[in-house]
Amino acid sequence: xxxxxxxxxxxxxxxxxxxxxxxxxxxxxxxxxxxxxxxxxxxxxxxxxxxxxxxxxxxxxxxxxxxxxxxxxxxxxxxxxxxxxxxxxxxxxxxxxxxxxxxxxxxxxxxxxxxxxxxxxxxxxxxxxxxxxxxxxxxxxxxxxxxxxxxxxxxxxxxxxxxxxxxxxxxxxxxxxxxxxxxxxxxxxxxxxxxxxxxxxxxxxxxxxxxxxxxxxxxxxxxxxxxxxxxxxxxxxxxxxxxxxxxxxxxxxxxxxxxxxxxxxxxxxxxxxxxxxxxxxxxxxxxxxxxxxxxxxxxxxxxxxxxxxxxxxxxxxxxxxxxxxxxxxxxxxxxxxxxxxxxxxxxxxxxxxxxxxxxxxxxxxxxxxxxxxxxxxxxxxxxxxxxxxxxxx
Ligand code: GLC
Numbered sequence: 347x348x349x350x351x352x353x354x355x356x357x358x359x360x361x362x363x364x365x366x367x368x369x370x371x372x373x374x375x376x377x378x379x380x381x382x383x384x385x386x387x388x389x390x391x392x393x394x395x396x397x398x399x400x401x402x403x404x405x406x407x408x409x410x411x412x413x414x415x416x417x418x419x420x421x422x423x424x425x426x427x428x429x430x431x432x433x434x435x436x437x438x439x440x441x442x443x444x445x446x447x448x449x450x451x452x453x454x455x456x457x458x459x460x461x462x463x464x465x466x467x468x469x470x471x472x473x474x475x476x477x478x479x480x481x482x483x484x485x486x487x488x489x490x491x492x493x494x495x496x497x498x499x500x501x502x503x504x505x506x507x508x509x510x511x512x513x514x515x516x517x518x519x520x521x522x523x524x525x526x527x528x529x530x531x532x533x534x535x536x537x538x539x540x541x542x543x544x545x546x547x548x549x550x551x552x553x554x555x556x557x558x559x560x561x562x563x564x565x566x567x568x569x570x571x572x573x574x575x576x577x578x579x580x581x582x583x584x585x586x587x588x589x590x591x592x593x594x595x596x597x598x599x600x601x602x603x604x605x606x607x608x609x610x611x612x613x614x615x616x617x618x619x620x621x622x623x624x625x626x627x628x629x630x631x632x633x634x635x636x637x638x639x640x641x642x643x644x645x646x647x648x649x650x651x652x653x654x655x656x657x658x659x660x661x662x663x664x665x666x667x668x669x670x671x672x673x674x675x676x677x678x679x680x681x682x683x684x685x686x687x688x689x690x691x692x693x694x695x696x697x698x699x700x701x702x703x704x705x706x707x708x709x710x711x712x713x714x715x716x717x718x719x720x721x722x723x724x725x726x727x728x729x730x731x732x733x734x735x736x737x738x739x
Pocket of ligand 1 (some may be wrong): 390397508510
């Protein structure tokens, strides 16, 4: 496929199938004992929860059974109440005193294991009951034990739980407006403010009571993906209820879902790409189509290697700055899945082309410039291999 890049240059974008060998090589190189893929060998040597779920999808796509092992290990640190820590160190943790645990973190990340399990099953990989039960317990923990916002959304206890660490939706909590050193200190203080149950699992944070649209969409979507695999109708019903609460947070003027909680009237309205993830679970197909059209529109989020992580008209849009504007392969992948669900074939093809172009131009980086594909963060980053999964059909 030949296309014109945002910088005006013509380039050739390999088909997703042609990227499979490269994707496999990236994952092979990052494979670590006892059985997980490091996001990046130097910058991110440990196991991260949502990264591993995406890696499992790629492993399955390239026909390798290691995805199952990776998923099992991502859930290995699960507590009896279902809580899943977002980092597993698999060696001596340099952050044990920070987290108050010897080998894991003590917050979570988006529960992408529902989708990963469903995707593995769709590709014919058998998952044992024990693993499926762990996935189920992980989702029920979030749905049952986490504090809710007044509008019924599941709260985060820390910005890191969203996966979108420095995103502008959290600026409400950065005194004086976003500034990196201040935000670094705030993130540390927010860990200390988390309230936990007697076994140490996080339940609420009075200093950060946000019902994030993106995170809640992923909870509802993953619960819906998993429910049929474990024949849990109650889980499906809970996911439906959460999707309805989320749809009440829609703002038609901004064309985004707004976060619930104290930031509702402030930074919770900034148009970020992760806030469009309710396309994965909304019961309003017209809304999903409208949002997906914006995601690929270069007057909104779109770009040759996009979509951008923040709407281009937002004053905070900074395409070279971590979580404040670059394109992220895992978010593009999720919108691509959403486009399939919404029957938006043209948008799905466009998202796929953007991801493939960006992955190739950036050297499969952690994130990249939505127009030029200039790399940002670590490279190669294992989740960029998702570009090989995004076939436009
Ligand atoms: C960064 C990202 C987070 C990711 C981690 C490992 O912290 O913000 O989403 O899980 O890196 O790739």
